[in-house]
Amino acid sequence: MMKVLTAEYIKEKLPLRPEDANKGSMGTLLNISGSYSMAGACILSSLAALKSGVGLLKIALPQSIYPIVASSVFEAVYIPVKDSNDGTIDNNSLDYLLENAKKSTALLLGCGLKLCAETIELVKDYVRACTTPMLIDADGINALSMNIDVLKEVTADVVLTPHPKEMSRLSGLSVEYIQNNRVEVAESFAKKYGVTLVLKGKDTVITNGENTFLNPTGNSGMAKGGSGDVLSGIIASLMSQGVSPIDSACVGVYIHGLAGDLAAQDLSKISMLPSDIVGHLPQAFKIIE
DSSP states (O other), X not given: OEEEOOHHHHHHXXXXXXXXXXXXXXXXXXXXXXXXXXXXXXXXXXXXXXXXXXXXXXEEXXXXXXXXXXXXXXXXXXXXXXXXXXXXXXXXXXXXXXXXXXXXXXXXXXXXXXOSHHHHHHHHHHHHHOOSOEEEOTHHHHXXXXXXXXXXXXXXXXXXXXXXXXXXXXXXXXXXXXXXXXHHHHHHHHHHHTOEEEEOSTTOEEESSSSEXXXXXXXXXXXXXXXXXXXXXXXXXXXXXXXXHXXXXXXXXXXXXXXXXHHHHHHOTTTOOHHHHHHTHHHHHHHHO
């Protein structure tokens, strides 16, 4: 089944917020992200998650970037861990991060994590052992592509959000072939590995191998580094609130594109920034509500 997403469909999938809700009942998201050279990815994904309704956000990040991120994201709980020699999260933090995942309702892994030998091992071991629903993005995907069969061992729900080049690394197919066969490639991969796949780009494809959706929102002004981090934060936030992986992906992609369209209207496609997408999320959610 393939559908084009609509505002009416997205409204039906938004998480309910009961009047007696509290931070504990609205989900806990663990965001494992950032490295010495990419603190911004951690900030953007975290702000997007908070703007998308999660009750409690925990951020696990290298100690070196804690002051930078904490000065921009006030509402999170922080889990600073030791830096590796490459300025990313040290592998010795694996057990500690797994313990924190058990106390969370969803996990976001990979934004700005930096691709290096330690990250490749950390992602492989973490994904294999983690039982919390997870979204893997960016360098999490790049690291995973080097140990792709780990996905066949995972017991938790997994959402992957690759752009075409990352999809090429995951699948071994050329970018050109992927772009000419987007639905077929996405559905085939999702079925093979039992994941929900978000193949980003114009008319983003969202599929779990059985149900497939195309997204009509978004514009070329969003073609800037950091936009994907915003998307990951939105989807992971929805997952943490108990929304199914496929519905979280559909809502997240649609809302992300709508916020981008609103930013383009206000600021122009040339001048809008990924942080402006975050800034327009409240308006986008309000339109859908």
